[in-house]
């Protein structure tokens with residue numbers, strides 16, 4: 057039996073992971089499942105997969121989860137410390153699918169017992185890529201990318217030497233506002249930003265797709281995971297979302313990974329790696345698709361891409377600051393406090409202010425310095441939002 061844990065099991069990636077695991081009864085011993093406020097769903101999953109423990113990150117949801125699981129023999133816990141404790145339970149495979157920087161500490165804790173970490177939580181690599189990668193190395197743990205682009209690149213590199221790679225091209229659908237006139241973007245509503253043309257994902261990443269903050273996180277993720285120079289990483293807008301990424305080699309070959317927009321492919325690849333098993337994803341009918349199109353990314357429409365280049369140049373704590381400020385700006389947009397087009401300026405302002413304070417450079421990037429930078433960036437971003445609202 058393979059022991060597995062799913063961090064963030066009630067989310068979009070979590071549900072897809074549960075779906076794959078539930079299809080193979082008798083193969084997996086499910087240790088921990090974690091979620092947030094949706095304890096009804098968490099309890100259902102825990103019963104279905106016969107988990108050892110179910111954890112909600114919210115202490116106020118503890119009693120409800122206890123009631124839902126009473127008599128099942130499934131242990132229940134709540135809060136951040138419980139999340140870490142659950143992640144530390146020895147398993148063979150852990151899915152890291154919590155959204156945001158909150159997913160970083162549990163993922164890091166899981167690496168300490170040498171698990172294979174299937175990493176959907178790209179924010180971990182953006183926030184503290186070198187720390188995450190060195191922790192994995194120190195404990196003999198393996199990190200497998202689950203982001204569709206990074207899974208595609210990873211698959212394109214099997215049997216290849218990374219030094220022969222000339223370029224990595226990650227594709228972007230362009231999100232909800234790809235074809236909108238730029239002048240309209242300032243008035244984009246939450247509902248409009250929350251609908252993706254091709255992918256069915258959690259709300260936060262869907263909005264981040266419209267602003268391309270998602271792609272900017274993925275640029276940094278590519279640099280950190282594959283250890284490749286930013287100058288070799290490109291973004292191309294590909295509205296069909298069928299090619300997920302391409303790897304270009306020094307002999308001129310460009311290997312593309314093509315498949316339907318279904319995260320169960322990348323999740324399943326990470327679950328069965330290094331094997332390939334049958335997966336319940338649609339097979340493409342190329343004759344019916346007929347055409348694949350590409351456009352250059354427009355940095356005026358998507359300023360987040362420019363900010364990501366800046367972050368990759370600076371390094372240090374700038375990824376942690378970038379991500380934290382982005383999370384606060386996104387909260388502001390979701391809460392109706394910030395216009396869609398104000399998110400990037402808020403993030404840029406925080407980066408500039410902390411750069412001016414020399415707070416982005418750091419020789420000792422560890423859990424404490426990352427946490428501190430994250431907290432300062434969050435309060436700076438909240439200030440920037442308040443100032444912006446006063447000015448309007």
Ligand code: NAD
Nearest residue numbers: 064066067068069091092113154155158176177178257258
């Ligand atoms: P989601 O919002 O659907 O689910 C998030 C999960 O994390 C839920 O289980 C939720 O309960 C839990 N959670 C939320 N806040 C938490 C907190 N503070 N502490 C602990 N748990 C918390 O998100 P998602 O779309 O599944 O995305 C998960 C991660 O995977 C993100 O990092 C995202 O960028 C990445 N990702 C998602 C997709 C996709 O198709 N959804 C694709 C690629 C990468």
Ligand code: MG
Nearest residue numbers: 203204205274
């Ligand atoms: Mg992606």
